[in-house]
Amino acid sequence: MIDKIAPSVAEALAGTPDGATVMVGGFGTAGIPGELIDGLIAQGARDLTIVNNNAGNGDHGLAALLKAGRVRKVICSFPRQADSQVFDALYRSGQVELELVPQGNLAERIRAAGAGIGGFFTPTGYGTELAKGKETREIDGRMYVLESPIHAELALIKAERGDRWGNLTYRKAARNFGPVMAMAARRTVASVHEIVPLGELDPETVVTPGIFVHRIVQVPRTATQAGGFQKAA
Template structure:
Protein backbone atom coordinates (compact mmCIF):
# COMPACT_ATOMS: atom_id res chain seq x y z
CA UNK A 1 0.00 0.00 0.00
CA UNK A 2 1.39 3.37 -0.99
CA UNK A 3 1.52 5.76 1.95
CA UNK A 4 3.83 8.75 1.61
CA UNK A 5 3.00 10.26 4.99
CA UNK A 6 5.76 10.32 7.59
CA UNK A 7 5.39 10.85 11.30
CA UNK A 8 7.17 14.16 11.84
CA UNK A 9 8.82 17.11 10.13
CA UNK A 10 12.16 15.86 11.44
CA UNK A 11 11.70 12.49 9.73
CA UNK A 12 10.65 14.30 6.56
CA UNK A 13 13.97 16.18 6.21
CA UNK A 14 16.31 13.62 7.78
CA UNK A 15 18.16 12.75 4.55
CA UNK A 16 18.91 16.30 3.36
CA UNK A 17 22.69 16.22 3.09
CA UNK A 18 25.46 18.80 3.34
CA UNK A 19 25.87 20.75 0.10
CA UNK A 20 22.36 19.96 -1.17
CA UNK A 21 20.44 22.24 -3.52
CA UNK A 22 17.07 22.87 -1.87
CA UNK A 23 14.02 24.52 -3.45
CA UNK A 24 11.81 26.40 -0.98
CA UNK A 25 8.25 27.32 -1.88
CA UNK A 26 6.66 30.59 -0.89
CA UNK A 27 6.04 34.14 -1.98
CA UNK A 28 7.00 36.23 0.98
CA UNK A 29 5.24 34.42 3.81
CA UNK A 30 2.51 32.81 1.70
CA UNK A 31 3.21 29.14 1.04
CA UNK A 32 6.46 29.14 3.02
CA UNK A 33 7.08 25.67 4.58
CA UNK A 34 8.45 27.16 7.79
CA UNK A 35 8.09 24.08 10.00
CA UNK A 36 10.07 21.97 7.53
CA UNK A 37 12.79 24.62 7.45
CA UNK A 38 12.97 24.72 11.25
CA UNK A 39 13.31 20.92 11.25
CA UNK A 40 16.13 21.25 8.72
CA UNK A 41 17.79 23.77 11.02
CA UNK A 42 17.71 21.25 13.86
CA UNK A 43 18.84 18.47 11.52
CA UNK A 44 22.13 20.26 10.96
CA UNK A 45 22.82 20.12 7.18
CA UNK A 46 25.34 22.74 6.06
CA UNK A 47 26.70 24.44 2.93
CA UNK A 48 23.24 24.46 1.39
CA UNK A 49 22.21 26.23 -1.79
CA UNK A 50 18.68 27.51 -1.30
CA UNK A 51 16.39 28.51 -4.17
CA UNK A 52 13.38 30.65 -3.33
CA UNK A 53 11.47 33.71 -4.45
CA UNK A 54 13.03 35.83 -1.71
CA UNK A 55 15.76 35.52 0.90
CA UNK A 56 13.66 35.02 4.02
CA UNK A 57 11.82 37.24 6.46
CA UNK A 58 12.63 38.27 10.02
CA UNK A 59 14.53 35.40 11.71
CA UNK A 60 12.28 32.42 10.96
CA UNK A 61 12.33 29.72 8.31
CA UNK A 62 14.82 30.44 5.57
CA UNK A 63 16.20 33.46 7.43
CA UNK A 64 16.85 31.27 10.47
CA UNK A 65 18.92 28.89 8.35
CA UNK A 66 20.94 31.80 6.98
CA UNK A 67 21.50 33.22 10.46
CA UNK A 68 22.78 29.83 11.65
CA UNK A 69 25.33 29.88 8.79
CA UNK A 70 23.86 26.80 7.11
CA UNK A 71 23.40 28.46 3.69
CA UNK A 72 26.38 29.09 1.44
CA UNK A 73 24.43 30.40 -1.57
CA UNK A 74 21.05 32.00 -2.13
CA UNK A 75 19.34 31.89 -5.56
CA UNK A 76 16.32 34.18 -5.57
CA UNK A 77 14.48 37.02 -7.30
CA UNK A 78 14.09 39.42 -4.38
CA UNK A 79 17.15 39.26 -2.11
CA UNK A 80 16.29 42.50 -0.34
CA UNK A 81 13.05 43.35 1.39
CA UNK A 82 11.70 45.15 4.40
CA UNK A 83 12.03 42.00 6.53
CA UNK A 84 15.13 40.37 5.01
CA UNK A 85 17.70 41.96 7.28
CA UNK A 86 19.52 38.70 8.07
CA UNK A 87 20.43 38.06 4.45
CA UNK A 88 21.27 41.75 3.93
CA UNK A 89 23.80 41.65 6.75
CA UNK A 90 25.39 38.37 5.65
CA UNK A 91 25.69 39.50 2.03
CA UNK A 92 27.21 42.85 3.02
CA UNK A 93 29.79 40.99 5.09
CA UNK A 94 30.61 38.55 2.27
CA UNK A 95 29.31 35.55 4.23
CA UNK A 96 26.85 34.30 1.62
CA UNK A 97 26.77 34.07 -2.18
CA UNK A 98 23.91 35.42 -4.29
CA UNK A 99 22.58 34.54 -7.72
CA UNK A 100 19.78 36.90 -8.64
CA UNK A 101 17.31 35.43 -11.15
CA UNK A 102 14.17 37.20 -12.42
CA UNK A 103 10.99 35.74 -10.96
CA UNK A 104 9.54 34.48 -14.24
CA UNK A 105 12.90 33.02 -15.20
CA UNK A 106 13.10 31.04 -11.95
CA UNK A 107 9.63 29.64 -12.59
CA UNK A 108 10.45 28.65 -16.17
CA UNK A 109 13.84 27.17 -15.24
CA UNK A 110 12.05 24.99 -12.70
CA UNK A 111 9.43 24.05 -15.27
CA UNK A 112 12.15 23.17 -17.79
CA UNK A 113 13.79 20.88 -15.23
CA UNK A 114 10.53 19.10 -14.48
CA UNK A 115 9.60 18.78 -18.15
CA UNK A 116 12.97 17.39 -19.19
CA UNK A 117 13.83 20.36 -21.40
CA UNK A 118 17.39 21.41 -22.16
CA UNK A 119 16.67 25.09 -21.63
CA UNK A 120 14.84 28.01 -23.22
CA UNK A 121 15.30 31.49 -24.64
CA UNK A 122 13.84 34.53 -22.90
CA UNK A 123 13.99 38.26 -23.54
CA UNK A 124 14.16 38.91 -19.81
CA UNK A 125 17.57 40.21 -18.63
CA UNK A 126 18.93 40.91 -22.12
CA UNK A 127 21.33 43.85 -22.00
CA UNK A 128 21.77 43.66 -18.23
CA UNK A 129 24.43 42.24 -15.91
CA UNK A 130 22.22 39.20 -15.34
CA UNK A 131 22.89 38.14 -18.94
CA UNK A 132 26.68 38.35 -18.65
CA UNK A 133 28.39 35.25 -20.00
CA UNK A 134 25.16 33.68 -21.28
CA UNK A 135 24.32 32.71 -24.83
CA UNK A 136 22.35 35.38 -26.70
CA UNK A 137 20.39 34.80 -29.90
CA UNK A 138 18.44 37.12 -32.18
CA UNK A 139 15.00 35.79 -33.16
CA UNK A 140 12.66 37.80 -35.41
CA UNK A 141 14.46 41.01 -34.59
CA UNK A 142 14.52 40.53 -30.82
CA UNK A 143 17.39 39.40 -28.61
CA UNK A 144 16.94 36.45 -26.28
CA UNK A 145 19.04 35.04 -23.45
CA UNK A 146 19.41 31.27 -23.09
CA UNK A 147 18.64 29.87 -19.63
CA UNK A 148 19.30 26.35 -18.38
CA UNK A 149 16.94 24.17 -16.30
CA UNK A 150 17.14 24.48 -12.52
CA UNK A 151 17.44 20.98 -11.09
CA UNK A 152 17.61 20.39 -7.35
CA UNK A 153 18.22 17.66 -4.82
CA UNK A 154 15.22 18.49 -2.64
CA UNK A 155 12.08 20.63 -2.67
CA UNK A 156 10.34 21.81 0.50
CA UNK A 157 6.77 22.83 -0.27
CA UNK A 158 3.62 23.82 1.63
CA UNK A 159 0.19 22.62 0.49
CA UNK A 160 -3.29 22.81 1.96
CA UNK A 161 -4.36 19.16 1.69
CA UNK A 162 -2.74 15.88 0.71
CA UNK A 163 -3.66 12.21 0.56
CA UNK A 164 -1.48 9.15 1.16
CA UNK A 165 -0.53 8.95 -2.51
CA UNK A 166 0.87 12.49 -2.33
CA UNK A 167 -1.82 14.22 -4.39
CA UNK A 168 -1.96 17.89 -3.40
CA UNK A 169 -4.21 20.92 -3.44
CA UNK A 170 -3.08 24.39 -2.39
CA UNK A 171 -4.62 27.39 -0.66
CA UNK A 172 -5.12 30.01 -3.36
CA UNK A 173 -1.96 32.09 -3.96
CA UNK A 174 -0.02 30.05 -1.41
CA UNK A 175 0.39 27.68 -4.38
CA UNK A 176 2.91 30.01 -6.09
CA UNK A 177 6.10 28.04 -6.91
CA UNK A 178 4.96 24.79 -5.25
CA UNK A 179 3.88 22.80 -8.33
CA UNK A 180 6.96 23.50 -10.45
CA UNK A 181 9.29 22.92 -7.50
CA UNK A 182 7.69 19.52 -6.89
CA UNK A 183 8.55 18.57 -10.47
CA UNK A 184 12.11 19.93 -10.51
CA UNK A 185 13.58 18.14 -7.48
CA UNK A 186 14.89 14.61 -7.08
CA UNK A 187 13.08 14.38 -3.73
CA UNK A 188 9.99 16.42 -2.87
CA UNK A 189 8.92 16.89 0.75
CA UNK A 190 5.55 18.50 1.40
CA UNK A 191 4.06 20.00 4.55
CA UNK A 192 0.24 19.91 4.50
CA UNK A 193 -2.29 21.44 6.85
CA UNK A 194 -4.75 18.60 6.41
CA UNK A 195 -4.38 14.90 5.68
CA UNK A 196 -7.35 13.55 3.75
CA UNK A 197 -8.43 10.08 2.77
CA UNK A 198 -7.69 8.69 -0.65
CA UNK A 199 -10.57 9.70 -2.92
CA UNK A 200 -11.58 12.77 -0.88
CA UNK A 201 -9.84 15.15 -3.28
CA UNK A 202 -11.72 16.05 -6.44
CA UNK A 203 -9.47 14.81 -9.27
CA UNK A 204 -10.25 18.02 -11.18
CA UNK A 205 -8.93 20.09 -8.25
CA UNK A 206 -5.64 18.25 -7.74
CA UNK A 207 -2.80 20.58 -8.74
CA UNK A 208 0.20 18.36 -8.02
CA UNK A 209 -0.22 14.63 -8.72
CA UNK A 210 1.39 12.28 -6.24
CA UNK A 211 3.91 11.04 -8.80
CA UNK A 212 5.90 14.23 -8.12
CA UNK A 213 5.82 13.86 -4.32
CA UNK A 214 8.03 11.62 -2.18
CA UNK A 215 7.11 12.46 1.41
CA UNK A 216 4.23 14.27 3.10
CA UNK A 217 3.91 15.39 6.70
CA UNK A 218 0.81 16.85 8.34
CA UNK A 219 1.22 20.02 10.40
CA UNK A 220 -2.38 20.82 11.23
CA UNK A 221 -1.68 23.88 13.37
CA UNK A 222 1.47 25.52 11.99
CA UNK A 223 2.96 28.29 14.06
CA UNK A 224 4.35 30.26 11.14
CA UNK A 225 3.28 28.88 7.74
CA UNK A 226 0.30 30.31 5.86
Protein backbone atom coordinates in the same frame (compact mmCIF):
# COMPACT_ATOMS: atom_id res chain seq x y z
CA MET B 1 0.50 -0.33 -0.21
CA ILE B 2 1.66 3.16 -1.12
CA ASP B 3 1.83 5.33 1.96
CA LYS B 4 3.94 8.50 1.78
CA ILE B 5 2.87 9.88 5.15
CA ALA B 6 5.83 10.58 7.44
CA PRO B 7 5.20 10.45 11.20
CA SER B 8 7.36 13.54 11.79
CA VAL B 9 9.17 16.35 10.03
CA ALA B 10 12.47 14.89 11.24
CA GLU B 11 11.81 11.56 9.54
CA ALA B 12 10.62 13.26 6.35
CA LEU B 13 13.89 15.21 6.08
CA ALA B 14 16.28 12.49 7.24
CA GLY B 15 19.28 12.03 4.98
CA THR B 16 19.37 15.51 3.45
CA PRO B 17 23.05 15.83 2.46
CA ASP B 18 25.44 18.71 2.94
CA GLY B 19 25.82 20.76 -0.22
CA ALA B 20 22.30 20.03 -1.46
CA THR B 21 20.30 22.41 -3.61
CA VAL B 22 16.99 22.91 -1.83
CA MET B 23 13.94 24.55 -3.39
CA VAL B 24 11.64 26.21 -0.89
CA GLY B 25 8.12 27.20 -1.89
CA GLY B 26 6.64 30.52 -0.90
CA PHE B 27 6.07 34.03 -2.14
CA GLY B 28 7.06 36.41 0.63
CA THR B 29 5.35 34.85 3.62
CA ALA B 30 2.57 33.18 1.59
CA GLY B 31 3.04 29.44 1.34
CA ILE B 32 6.33 29.26 3.21
CA PRO B 33 6.73 25.73 4.70
CA GLY B 34 7.96 27.06 8.04
CA GLU B 35 7.83 23.74 9.89
CA LEU B 36 9.90 22.06 7.18
CA ILE B 37 12.51 24.84 7.27
CA ASP B 38 12.72 24.50 11.05
CA GLY B 39 13.14 20.76 10.53
CA LEU B 40 15.96 21.35 8.06
CA ILE B 41 17.73 23.52 10.63
CA ALA B 42 17.38 20.75 13.21
CA GLN B 43 18.47 18.11 10.68
CA GLY B 44 21.82 19.85 10.32
CA ALA B 45 22.61 19.87 6.58
CA ARG B 46 25.12 22.59 5.70
CA ASP B 47 26.57 24.38 2.67
CA LEU B 48 23.13 24.51 1.07
CA THR B 49 22.02 26.32 -2.07
CA ILE B 50 18.52 27.69 -1.48
CA VAL B 51 16.12 28.44 -4.33
CA ASN B 52 13.22 30.68 -3.36
CA ASN B 53 11.48 33.80 -4.61
CA ASN B 54 12.81 35.73 -1.61
CA ALA B 55 15.77 35.60 0.75
CA GLY B 56 13.95 35.46 4.07
CA ASN B 57 11.73 37.67 6.19
CA GLY B 58 12.47 38.87 9.69
CA ASP B 59 14.34 36.26 11.72
CA HIS B 60 12.21 33.18 11.02
CA GLY B 61 11.84 30.69 8.17
CA LEU B 62 14.54 31.14 5.55
CA ALA B 63 16.09 33.95 7.57
CA ALA B 64 16.57 31.55 10.48
CA LEU B 65 18.22 29.02 8.16
CA LEU B 66 20.57 31.73 6.90
CA LYS B 67 21.28 32.94 10.43
CA ALA B 68 22.19 29.39 11.46
CA GLY B 69 25.02 29.47 8.91
CA ARG B 70 23.67 26.61 6.82
CA VAL B 71 23.42 28.41 3.47
CA ARG B 72 26.24 28.92 0.97
CA LYS B 73 24.22 30.42 -1.88
CA VAL B 74 20.77 31.89 -2.53
CA ILE B 75 19.09 31.83 -5.94
CA CYS B 76 16.14 34.21 -5.89
CA SER B 77 14.42 37.12 -7.59
CA PHE B 78 13.74 39.45 -4.65
CA PRO B 79 16.52 39.28 -2.05
CA ARG B 80 16.20 42.66 -0.38
CA GLN B 81 13.19 44.13 1.40
CA ALA B 82 12.45 46.00 4.61
CA ASP B 83 12.82 42.96 6.88
CA SER B 84 15.56 41.02 5.04
CA GLN B 85 18.26 42.17 7.44
CA VAL B 86 19.71 38.67 7.97
CA PHE B 87 20.43 38.05 4.29
CA ASP B 88 21.55 41.64 3.79
CA ALA B 89 24.17 41.41 6.54
CA LEU B 90 25.46 38.02 5.38
CA TYR B 91 25.69 39.10 1.75
CA ARG B 92 27.47 42.37 2.52
CA SER B 93 30.01 40.50 4.64
CA GLY B 94 30.66 37.94 1.90
CA GLN B 95 29.27 35.01 3.89
CA VAL B 96 26.61 34.05 1.33
CA GLU B 97 26.50 34.12 -2.47
CA LEU B 98 23.60 35.46 -4.52
CA GLU B 99 22.38 34.51 -7.96
CA LEU B 100 19.79 37.10 -8.90
CA VAL B 101 17.16 35.83 -11.35
CA PRO B 102 14.18 37.80 -12.71
CA GLN B 103 10.99 36.35 -11.28
CA GLY B 104 9.56 35.04 -14.56
CA ASN B 105 12.90 33.50 -15.47
CA LEU B 106 13.09 31.87 -12.05
CA ALA B 107 9.69 30.25 -12.44
CA GLU B 108 10.48 29.11 -15.98
CA ARG B 109 13.92 27.74 -15.08
CA ILE B 110 12.31 25.64 -12.36
CA ARG B 111 9.50 24.54 -14.68
CA ALA B 112 12.04 23.64 -17.38
CA ALA B 113 13.84 21.32 -14.98
CA GLY B 114 10.62 19.49 -14.19
CA ALA B 115 9.61 19.28 -17.86
CA GLY B 116 12.97 17.95 -19.01
CA ILE B 117 13.79 21.05 -21.08
CA GLY B 118 17.51 21.64 -21.57
CA GLY B 119 17.24 25.44 -21.71
CA PHE B 120 15.21 28.27 -23.20
CA PHE B 121 15.70 31.70 -24.76
CA THR B 122 14.14 34.75 -23.12
CA PRO B 123 14.44 38.49 -23.79
CA THR B 124 14.41 39.22 -20.06
CA GLY B 125 17.83 40.28 -18.84
CA TYR B 126 19.39 40.87 -22.25
CA GLY B 127 21.85 43.76 -22.22
CA THR B 128 22.19 43.69 -18.41
CA GLU B 129 24.69 42.23 -15.95
CA LEU B 130 22.36 39.25 -15.58
CA ALA B 131 23.18 38.15 -19.12
CA LYS B 132 26.96 38.30 -18.70
CA GLY B 133 28.63 35.08 -19.83
CA LYS B 134 25.42 33.61 -21.26
CA GLU B 135 24.70 32.72 -24.86
CA THR B 136 22.58 35.27 -26.74
CA ARG B 137 20.72 34.93 -30.01
CA GLU B 138 18.67 37.12 -32.31
CA ILE B 139 15.24 35.66 -33.04
CA ASP B 140 12.86 37.48 -35.37
CA GLY B 141 14.75 40.71 -34.88
CA ARG B 142 14.81 40.58 -31.07
CA MET B 143 17.71 39.60 -28.81
CA TYR B 144 17.33 36.73 -26.37
CA VAL B 145 19.38 35.16 -23.57
CA LEU B 146 19.77 31.42 -23.05
CA GLU B 147 18.73 30.37 -19.55
CA SER B 148 19.35 26.95 -18.02
CA PRO B 149 17.00 24.84 -15.88
CA ILE B 150 17.39 24.74 -12.10
CA HIS B 151 17.41 21.24 -10.62
CA ALA B 152 17.38 20.39 -6.91
CA GLU B 153 18.01 17.44 -4.64
CA LEU B 154 15.12 18.48 -2.39
CA ALA B 155 11.96 20.59 -2.58
CA LEU B 156 10.13 21.76 0.53
CA ILE B 157 6.59 22.89 -0.18
CA LYS B 158 3.47 23.78 1.75
CA ALA B 159 0.10 22.43 0.66
CA GLU B 160 -3.34 22.47 2.24
CA ARG B 161 -4.59 18.89 1.96
CA GLY B 162 -3.06 15.60 0.91
CA ASP B 163 -3.66 11.87 0.88
CA ARG B 164 -1.36 8.92 1.51
CA TRP B 165 -0.45 8.73 -2.18
CA GLY B 166 0.93 12.27 -1.98
CA ASN B 167 -1.73 14.04 -4.03
CA LEU B 168 -1.91 17.69 -2.99
CA THR B 169 -4.26 20.66 -3.07
CA TYR B 170 -3.28 24.22 -2.12
CA ARG B 171 -4.92 27.20 -0.50
CA LYS B 172 -5.13 30.26 -2.73
CA ALA B 173 -1.86 32.21 -3.07
CA ALA B 174 -0.01 29.62 -0.97
CA ARG B 175 0.16 27.60 -4.19
CA ASN B 176 2.75 29.88 -5.90
CA PHE B 177 6.02 28.01 -6.65
CA GLY B 178 5.07 24.72 -4.98
CA PRO B 179 3.79 22.78 -8.02
CA VAL B 180 6.77 23.50 -10.30
CA MET B 181 9.29 22.93 -7.50
CA ALA B 182 7.75 19.53 -6.76
CA MET B 183 8.40 18.55 -10.38
CA ALA B 184 11.98 19.89 -10.47
CA ALA B 185 13.43 18.13 -7.43
CA ARG B 186 14.66 14.56 -7.00
CA ARG B 187 12.82 14.42 -3.68
CA THR B 188 9.81 16.46 -2.58
CA VAL B 189 8.58 16.82 0.98
CA ALA B 190 5.25 18.55 1.52
CA SER B 191 3.65 19.78 4.71
CA VAL B 192 -0.15 19.67 4.83
CA HIS B 193 -2.72 20.75 7.36
CA GLU B 194 -5.10 17.92 6.54
CA ILE B 195 -4.53 14.31 5.50
CA VAL B 196 -7.66 12.83 3.96
CA PRO B 197 -8.62 9.29 2.92
CA LEU B 198 -7.98 8.19 -0.65
CA GLY B 199 -10.80 9.33 -2.92
CA GLU B 200 -11.78 12.35 -0.86
CA LEU B 201 -9.77 14.77 -2.99
CA ASP B 202 -11.65 15.66 -6.14
CA PRO B 203 -9.24 14.81 -8.98
CA GLU B 204 -10.16 18.12 -10.62
CA THR B 205 -8.72 20.01 -7.64
CA VAL B 206 -5.44 18.06 -7.33
CA VAL B 207 -2.70 20.45 -8.42
CA THR B 208 0.34 18.31 -7.59
CA PRO B 209 -0.13 14.59 -8.35
CA GLY B 210 1.44 12.15 -5.93
CA ILE B 211 3.99 10.97 -8.51
CA PHE B 212 5.95 14.17 -7.77
CA VAL B 213 5.75 13.85 -3.97
CA HIS B 214 7.87 11.52 -1.88
CA ARG B 215 6.83 12.34 1.68
CA ILE B 216 4.02 14.34 3.28
CA VAL B 217 3.81 15.34 6.89
CA GLN B 218 0.87 16.84 8.73
CA VAL B 219 1.50 20.05 10.65
CA PRO B 220 -0.95 21.93 12.88
CA ARG B 221 -2.57 25.12 11.72
CA THR B 222 -1.48 28.14 13.73
CA ALA B 223 -3.90 30.70 15.14
CA THR B 224 -2.83 33.18 12.45
CA GLN B 225 -3.45 30.68 9.70
CA ALA B 226 -6.83 29.75 11.17
CA GLY B 227 -8.07 33.33 11.24
CA GLY B 228 -10.51 33.93 8.41
CA PHE B 229 -9.73 30.53 6.92
CA GLN B 230 -11.96 29.11 4.26
CA LYS B 231 -11.73 25.41 3.58
CA ALA B 232 -9.99 24.59 0.31
CA ALA B 233 -11.89 22.76 -2.39
